[in-house]
Amino acid sequence: MAFVPSAPAICESGSASQGSASSNPAPLVSRDPYSDPLFLHAADSSSVFLVSEKLHGEANYGVWSRAVRKALLAKNKLGFILGTIPQPVDDEEDSGSWLRCNAMVCTWYTHSSLSCFLSTKVRALSPWTQILQYLPHHLQAPTQHNEQISVMVKESARLAGEFCSRKWPIFAFMDSHHPDIPEPPYPPHCIIGTDESRLVPALQWLESEPCATLRPKDCINGFVGSIEKDGSNVFVDWVKEKQIKIILVVGICTDICVFDFVASTLSARNHGLLPPLEEVVVYSSGCATFDLPHDVARGIKGALAHPQELMHHVGLHMARGRGAKVVSEVSFDA
Structure with a gap:
C-alpha cells in the first residue's frame, strides 16, 4: 500500500529546473x-x-x-x-x-x-447484529447459553453416535459461505475457512467417521446447496447410492434452514427425483432456532421479532404441513 501524505499534494505544469510555473497552474x-x-x-x-x-x-x-x-x-x-x-x-x-x-x-x-x-x-x-447473538447457523455454537440450542446439540450428538454404532449413513451440512456472495436478508456468517464453518466440538468427531458424509454448503437451503456446477446433486446421489428410504432431520434453524431443506426434499420426492426415499422425519428436540424478542427487535431498524419457542413450533408445523412426520422422541432397539 502506498503511503498518502497528510498534506495537500501540489501539482504544477512547469519544470522545476526552469524556476517557472505555468500561466495556467493546475488546481490544488x-x-x-x-x-x-x-x-x-x-x-x-x-x-x-x-x-x-x-x-x-x-x-x-x-x-x-x-x-x-x-x-x-x-x-x-x-x-x-x-x-x-x-x-x-x-x-x-x-x-x-x-x-x-x-x-x-x-x-x-x-x-x-x-x-x-x-x-x-x-x-x-447492521440491524442484524442483535440477531447474530442469537443466530448460530446450523451447528455453530451460540455465544451464550440457550437451552433449546443446547438440547439440539446434545440430541444431535446422541443420534449421530447411535447411527455410527450401527454403521448407518449420515449426511451433515456445514454452512460455508463465500464473503463476496451475500444471501439477504441474512448477514455474513460461517465464512469459508473460519471456525464457524465447522461442526460444533460435540460433533467434530464426525469429520473422521467413514459413515458420515459432510457437505459444505453456501446457501440456507441444503438441498440447493448440494447442487454441483455440472447440475448434479450430492444429496440426491447420496440417497440413491445408500438406498435411503427414511431420513431423520435435525439441526438449526427449525423455521429457516431445516424447513427449507425438508420442503425441498419432500417436493423432490413427490416428483420422483429421490428414489427410493419414502419418508422425511423431523425430530423436534433435535431442532432449534434463534431468539429475538419483541422488545429487542423494536430497537433495531428493519428487524422482525423472532420469538424462539413460537418460531420453532411454526417451523415444525410448516414441515408437517408439507408432508414430513414430526416426532418428539427417537429410540433405538437394544
Missing part, C-alpha cells in the same frame, strides 16, 4: 488519506475508544450501535464491519494492510463492547 489537489480504507493514522492506536459509553445490553443497543457506526464511518472503516471490504488473498499486496486494519477495528470494537457480546471476529453492526 487535496488527497484525504482516509479515502483509502486501509490507511491507519498515527493516532489510530489499539487503545482508541470509538464511543464514550460502552454497550450495556439491550437497553442502550440502539444508541450505541448508531454511535459506533458513525465513528467507524468517520475513519472509513465501516466496511470492515459490514463486510464490504473483503479480505485479500494472502499473496496480494494489500493482504498485510488489511489484516492490520481488521485487527485494529477488532480492538476498537472490543473496547466499546461488553465481553459477553464479543466473538473472535468482527460482527456486523
Whole structure:
C-alpha cells in the first residue's frame, strides 16, 4: 500500500529546473488519506475508544450501535464491519494492510463492547447484529447459553453416535459461505475457512467417521446447496447410492434452514427425483432456532421479532404441513 501524505499534494505544469510555473497552474489537489480504507493514522492506536459509553445490553443497543457506526464511518472503516471490504488473498499486496486494519477495528470494537457480546471476529453492526447473538447457523455454537440450542446439540450428538454404532449413513451440512456472495436478508456468517464453518466440538468427531458424509454448503437451503456446477446433486446421489428410504432431520434453524431443506426434499420426492426415499422425519428436540424478542427487535431498524419457542413450533408445523412426520422422541432397539 502506498503511503498518502497528510498534506495537500501540489501539482504544477512547469519544470522545476526552469524556476517557472505555468500561466495556467493546475488546481490544488487535496488527497484525504482516509479515502483509502486501509490507511491507519498515527493516532489510530489499539487503545482508541470509538464511543464514550460502552454497550450495556439491550437497553442502550440502539444508541450505541448508531454511535459506533458513525465513528467507524468517520475513519472509513465501516466496511470492515459490514463486510464490504473483503479480505485479500494472502499473496496480494494489500493482504498485510488489511489484516492490520481488521485487527485494529477488532480492538476498537472490543473496547466499546461488553465481553459477553464479543466473538473472535468482527460482527456486523447492521440491524442484524442483535440477531447474530442469537443466530448460530446450523451447528455453530451460540455465544451464550440457550437451552433449546443446547438440547439440539446434545440430541444431535446422541443420534449421530447411535447411527455410527450401527454403521448407518449420515449426511451433515456445514454452512460455508463465500464473503463476496451475500444471501439477504441474512448477514455474513460461517465464512469459508473460519471456525464457524465447522461442526460444533460435540460433533467434530464426525469429520473422521467413514459413515458420515459432510457437505459444505453456501446457501440456507441444503438441498440447493448440494447442487454441483455440472447440475448434479450430492444429496440426491447420496440417497440413491445408500438406498435411503427414511431420513431423520435435525439441526438449526427449525423455521429457516431445516424447513427449507425438508420442503425441498419432500417436493423432490413427490416428483420422483429421490428414489427410493419414502419418508422425511423431523425430530423436534433435535431442532432449534434463534431468539429475538419483541422488545429487542423494536430497537433495531428493519428487524422482525423472532420469538424462539413460537418460531420453532411454526417451523415444525410448516414441515408437517408439507408432508414430513414430526416426532418428539427417537429410540433405538437394544
